[in-house]
Amino acid sequence: MMRKPLTKPELRQSLIALRQGIAPTLHAQWDIAIGNRLTAWLAAHNAKTVGVYWPIRAEPDLREFYAEWAARGTQLTLPVVIDKNTPLKFLAWTPGEPLMRDAMGVMVPASTATEVQPDVVLVPCVGFTTERFRLGYGAGFYDRTLASAPKPQAVGVAYSCLCAEFDTALHDVALDAIVTENALV
Numbered sequence: 009m010m011r012k013p014l015t016k017p018e019l020r021q022s023l024i025a026l027r028q029g030i031a032p033t034l035h036a037q038w039d040i041a042i043g044n045r046l047t048a049w050l051a052a053h054n055a056k057t058v059g060v061y062w063p064i065r066a067e068p069d070l071r072e073f074y075a076e077w078a079a080r081g082t083q084l085t086l087p088v089v090i091d092k093n094t095p096l097k098f099l100a101w102t103p104g105e106p107l108m109r110d111a112m113g114v115m116v117p118a119s120t121a122t123e124v125q126p127d128v129v130l131v132p133c134v135g136f137t138t139e140r141f142r143l144g145y146g147a148g149f150y151d152r153t154l155a156s157a158p159k160p161q162a163v164g165v166a167y168s169c170l171c172a173e174f175d176t177a178l179h180d181v182a183l184d185a186i187v188t189e190n191a192l193v
Contacts, residue, residue, distance in 0.1 A: 014174075016143065016146070016174060016175075017146070019135060019143065019172060019174055020134050020135070020143060020145070020146060023134050023135040023143065023170050023172065024065055024066075024134055026169060026170065027065070027066045027067070027134075027167060027169075027170060028065065028066040030066065030167065030169075035066070035068075035069070037189070038068065038167055038188075038189035039068050039069050039070060039072075039189075040072075041189040041190075042068050042070065042165060042187055042188065042189050043070050043072065043073040045187045045188075045189075045192060046070065046073065046130070046163070046165070046187050047073060047076070047077070049163065049185065049187060049192065050077065050082065050128065053128065053161065055082060055127060055128045055161075056081075056082065056083060056127060057082070057083040057084075057085065057124055057125070057126045057127050057128070058077065058082055058083070058084055058085070058126055058127075058128045058129070058130065059084075059085045059086070059087060059096075059098045059126035059128065059129035059130060059160065060074055060084050060085070060086060060101075060130050061086070061087060061130060061131075061132050061165075062086060062107070062114060062115040062116075063132070064113075064114060067132040067165070068132070068165050068166070068167065070130070070165070071103070074103050075103040075104075078102050078103055083100060083124060083126075084100070084101050084102065084103070085098035085099055085100055085101060085124045085126050086098065086099055086101045086107075086115070086116055086117050087116075087129075087149070087153075088110065088116045088117070089110060089111075089112060089114075089149060092147070093152075094152065095149070095152040095153040095155075095156045096149050096150070096152075096153045097123055098123065098124055098125065098126050098129075099116065099117040099121035099122065099123055099124065100117065100121050100122045100123075100124045101117040101121060105117065105118070105121075106118045125158065125160070126160050127160055127161065128160055128161045128162075128163060129150075129153070129154075129160045129161070129162050129163070130163055130165050131144075131150050131154075131162050131163065131164050131165065131183060132144075132164075132165050132166070133164045133165065133166035133170060133186065134166075134170065135166070135170045135171070135172040135174065136164055136166050136170060136171055136172070136183070136186050136193075137171070137172065137173060137174065137176070138171065138193070139182060140164065140182045140183045140184070140185070140186055140193060141174075141176045141180050141182050141183070142164050142180075142183055142186075143172070143174055148179070150162075150181075151179050151180060151181055154181040154183075155179065155181055161184045161185075162181070162183045162184050162185075163183065163184060163185045163186070163187060164183040164185070164186035164187070164193075165186075165187055166186060166187075166188055167188060167189060168188040168189060168190045168191065171188075
């Protein structure tokens with residue numbers, strides 16, 4: 009008997025559970041591998057301003073690398089939700105500067121931070137396809153951000169076990185690259 013494909017909400021739930029079930033020691037090893045790949049990618053692409061993210065729900069944790077990138081002169085920014093139907097805004101942030109929780113419980117820079125347009129945005133993925141389409145949490149913030157001009161280079165960040173096949177919509181925007189612990193896709 010042929011199994012019915014999972015809906016996006018079912019796939020999202022399944023992939024988040026898979027990611028949260030990864031052993032902490034593997035998470036740590038994979039995060040270092042992803043961070044090293046990203047460090048090389050950012051250097052090769054001469055990235056000056058990078059939109060990073062604060063990890064939630066067992067996303068790859070690259071915070072250890074943020075300080076290294078900032079020390080090398082890269083301006084870091086963190087995304088902030090302004091309104092549920094608008095693109096993300098990115099606020100300047102340096103590791104060690106104060107953060108606060110937004111209405112969604114995500115850590116963001118203090119309200120006095122300056123808005124900056126990053127030339128590269130790191131996009132955490134719940135799942136991704138071999139064509140570099142991303143499955144996120146379903147709110148569309150990154151899709152709206154990547155559809156607006158000027159479009160930053162978008163680099164997905166995920167564990168390789170989260171590669172999945174799913175239907176894409178017209179509003180979905182393919183990422184420029186995806187970095188996993190095993191490869192640059």
